[in-house]
Amino acid sequence: MAGRFISLEGGEGVGKSTQLAALATALEGRGIEVLVTREPGGSSGAEAIRKLLLEGEETRWNPRSEALLFAAARADHVEKTIKPALAEGKWVLSDRFLDSSLAYQGEAGGLGIEAVRDLHRFGSLDFLPDRTLVLRLESGEGALRARRRDGEEGDRIGSRPPRYHAAVDRGFRVMAEQEPDRVKLIDAEGNPETVTARLLYALGDLLP
Ligand SMILES: Nc1ncnc2c1ncn2[C@@H]1O[C@H](COP(=O)(O)OP(=O)(O)O)[C@@H](O)[C@H]1O
Numbered sequence: 620m621a622g623r624f625i626s627l628e629g630g631e632g633v634g635k636s637t638q639l640a641a642l643a644t645a646l647e648g649r650g651i652e653v654l655v656t657r658e659p660g661g662s663s664g665a666e667a668i669r670k671l672l673l674e675g676e677e678t679r680w681n682p683r684s685e686a687l688l689f690a691a692a693r694a695d696h697v698e699k700t701i702k703p704a705l706a707e708g709k710w711v712l713s714d715r716f717l718d719s720s721l722a723y724q725g726e727a728g729g730l731g732i733e734a735v736r737d738l739h740r741f742g743s744l745d746f747l748p749d750r751t752l753v754l755r756l757e758s759g760e761g762a763l764r765a766r767r768r769d770g771e772e773g774d775r776i777g778s779r780p781p782r783y784h785a786a787v788d789r790g791f792r793v794m795a796e797q798e799p800d801r802v803k804l805i806d807a808e809g810n811p812e813t814v815t816a817r818l819l820y821a822l823g824d825l826l827p
C-alpha cells in the first residue's frame with residue numbers, strides 16, 4: 620500500500636516535536652511503518668542548509684534569499700528522503716514543511732503566500748502532504764513553552780519579535796481556509812495525550 624505524507628506545523632513551542640513522537644508511536648501501534656523527519660533538514664544537503672538558515676546574524680540573509688534557501692532545502696528533502704520512503708509504503712511524518720515557508724517567509728516575511736508557493740512549484744513540483752496538522756495555542760503560550768525549553772537562546776528566526784510570530788499564526792490560518800481538506804487547525808491546549816487524540820482524529824479518514 621502507498622505511504623502517506625503528513626506534516627505537523629505551528630509556531631514556536633506549540634508541541635510539534637512532542638506530538639510527532641507520540642503520533643509515530645500511535646501509528647506504529649497500528650502496524651504502520653513510520654519515518655520521522657524535519658525541516659529545515661531531513662537529508663544531508665538540507666541539514667547543511669539548515670545551519671546556514673538558523674545560525675548567525677539576523678541580517679545574514681534578506682527575505683528573498685531566506686525563502687530560496689528554504690525552498691532549496693525542501694527540494695532536496697523531498698527527493699532524497701520523503702519520496703523514497705513513501706515508495707516503500709512508509710508513512711512520513713515531518714516536523715514542518717511547505718506551510719512553514721508560506722506562513723513565515725510568505726505571510727510574516729512579507730513576500731506573499733503566492734510568491735513562496737511559486738518557489739515550491741519550481742523546487743519540488745508542488746509536491747504536497749496528504750494532510751497538514753497545524754497545532755495552535757492562543758497567543759503567548761507557545762512562546763512561553765519555547766522559552767521554558769530554550770531560555771533566551773532562540774535561533775535566527777525563533778527570536779524574531781512577537782508581531783512576526785503573530786503574522787506566522789495568521790499565515791497558518793489563511794492556509795487552513797484556502798485548503799480545508801489538506802490543512803487542519805488543531806487545538807494544542809491541554810495535556811499531550813489529549814492533543815495526540817485530536818491529531819489521530821484529524822487523520823481518521825486516512826488510517827487503514
Ligand atoms: N501539551 C503540553 N503541555 C505543556 N507543555 C508541553 C506540551 N507539549 C509539549 N510541551 C513542552 O513545551 C515545550 C515545547 O514543546 P516542543 O514539542 O519542543 O515544541 P515545538 O517542537 O513545537 O517547538 C517542551 O518543553 C515540551 O516539553
Ligand SMILES: Cc1cn([C@H]2C[C@H](O)[C@@H](COP(=O)(O)OP(=O)(O)O)O2)c(=O)[nH]c1=O
Nearest residue numbers: 630631632658659689715719720723776777
Ligand atoms: C521549515 C521552515 C522553518 N522556518 C523556521 C521556523 C523555526 O523558527 C525554525 C526552525 O527551527 P526549529 O528548531 O525546527 O524550531 P521549532 O522547534 O520551533 O520547530 O525555522 C521557517 O521560517 N520557514 C520554513 O520553511
